[in-house]
Amino acid sequence: MKALRLTLESFRFAWQALKSNLLRTILSLLGVTVGIFAIIAVFTVVDSLEKNIRDSMNFVGDKVIYVDKWPWVFESNFPWWKFFNRPVPTVREYRQLQKQLGPNSQGIAIFANNQGNTLKAGSNSVSDAMLQGVSYDFRKISDVPVVTGRYFTPQETDGARGVAIIGADIAKNLFPNGSALGQQFKARGMRFVVIGVMEKAGKSVLGISGNDNNCIIPFGAFSKIFAMSQGSGGGVGATIGIKGRADDPGLLDLEYEIKGLMRNIRGLKPREDDSFALNRPEMLANAISGLFSILGVAGGVIGSFAMLVGGFGIANIMFVSVKERTNIIGIQKSLGAKNYFILFQFLFEAVFLCLLGGAAGILLVYLITLVPQDALPLFLSAGNITLGLTVSVVIGVLAGIIPAVLAANLDPVIAIRAK
Incomplete structure (x- = not known):
């Protein structure tokens, strides 16, 4: 008181x-x-x-490990010149990982991107679009916010069908007078049918427009359009993404499993360095x-x-x-x-x-x-x-x-x- x-x-x-x-x-x-x-x-x-x-950066996914040629973050005194001859992940490696991965993973997908493509629908066109070829489980790895239409079926991705999920800006520019669903357009000479339109994301502070200018197609169809790299040579390189479990703190169990499987798949000897990089979104976040x-x-x-x-x-x-x-x-x-x-x-x-x-x-x-x-x-x-x-x-x-x-x-x- x-x-x-x-x-x-x-x-x-x-x-x-x-x-x-x-x-x-x-x-x-x-x-x-x-x-x-x-x-x-x-x-x-x-x-x-x-x-x-x-x-x-949400597009990179959460609790995901990416198998790639290059690390996303270079350490100090990093000998980057040693990594030019590293092979990129291939479809064969993706299939083997898909068969051999244990319960530490919730999904695995292979995908590849190519920027600067022109899409045409009649007299309308879109330039500088990103074509993204994905396997069926890609939506487990990264967010695909389909607001109109639907996602791929396993038959469409496995059969490399000419179907596509397009961003909001592409839909608006190619089909300004009506719904984009069921409409056709051409990309690199190949005809595609729109089965889904993604939610508009808008530009971020980095100038990234999210999925607005993306065109997602089956990985097999993407491989028909572009020459895919099968090793350390030319062509478009793919990335393998593996979704981890929530009860795996730091995804350490998943990382050890992927590292062991990849070294075995590539036939690396115990004393040899890894010929691949395991990247996580946390690297960029840190x-x-x-x-x-x-x-x-x-x-x-x-x-x-x-x-x-x-x-x-x-x-x-x-x-x-x-x-x-x-x-x-x-x-x-x-x-x-x-x-x-x-x-x-x-x-x-x-x-x-x-x-x-x-x-x-x-x-x-x-x-x-x-x-x-x-x-x-x-x-x-x-x-x-x-x-x-x-x-x-x-x-x-x-x-x-x-x-x-x-x-x-x-x-x-x-x-x-x-x-």
């Missing part, structure tokens, strides 16, 4: 002091407001940028996290300078406040006020002042996040709000502790005589 009364009285003293010097209070708040705004704004932009980049950690630290340092200026401003105001209220402090002490009451009173005033400035800075950041943006939608997380308020409290304590101690240690007789 005593602590609550002490807090309420300190709040009342602080509020009266701030109201009596409104202009000085506002000027003091500006330093803290700018500092908190700078820190939280930087962290908000970094968090929003990281989230948008991660969301734009690389991104490292980059944004650096950006976050840089933003924190920049904002800290602004907070330093604001902290000195608050400390200066508190020294002035102690000077102006020396007589009142003497009266309070003569009436029995303890040193800790005076200390808490001024310290609370400094913290309260910083919290007001910090809240104002957070409010400015929140207002900015409400502005509609297509390129980079911003969001203010609860963690950043908590960080801003916590930093405000810390700055208030640091800025107010010395003036508060000086006020608490004043001699009441000398303080009462002060003018």
Whole structure:
């Protein structure tokens, strides 16, 4: 009860002091407001940028290991020139993995991409489309958001039928006057029938348009159009994706199984290095996290300078406040006020002042996040709000502790005589 009364009285003293010097209070708040705004704004932009980049990479799938020729992330001093002669994954290897993989996997697919294709339907055409040849279980590896129509049947993928699932932009440009389902178009001289249209994704912050400009066809049909690489030579290279289980932490069991099977399939001796790379989406995610950690630290340092200026401003105001209220402090002490009451009173005033400035800075950041943006939608997380308020409290304590101690240690007789 005593602590609550002490807090309420300190709040009342602080509020009266701030109201009596409104202009000085506002000027003091500006330093803290700018500092908190700078820190939280930087962290908000970094968090929003990281989230948008991660969301734009959803096409690589979750809990998936990809068997490929090249690793996605190169280590330092990586001898990249040694990997030119590595063979790319082949259909034969895919079939063998499909037969030999145990219960650690939930699905396996082989797929290949080719960018820069022209699709034609009558007088309409689409340039720079991506043709993607996939096996039937591809939808277990990566998201295929069919909004109209259907996915492939096993007979269509196994028989290399001329059927396709197209992106929203392709459907709009090739068939602007009606539904794309059942319509025909040509790609590289081969005729395809549209059986599905994918949901429109829009462009991400990286400029990636998701599936909007993709045309997915059976892998066998893709192989008819393009010369597929059967080793380390020319042609379009394929990738094998294996979906892991949720109860396999880190997909370690699946990774060991794939590595052993691939080494056996390729006849590698125990002392020979792997002739393949096992890639995961986490590799890209970790690389991104490292980059944004650096950006976050840089933003924190920049904002800290602004907070330093604001902290000195608050400390200066508190020294002035102690000077102006020396007589009142003497009266309070003569009436029995303890040193800790005076200390808490001024310290609370400094913290309260910083919290007001910090809240104002957070409010400015929140207002900015409400502005509609297509390129980079911003969001203010609860963690950043908590960080801003916590930093405000810390700055208030640091800025107010010395003036508060000086006020608490004043001699009441000398303080009462002060003018």
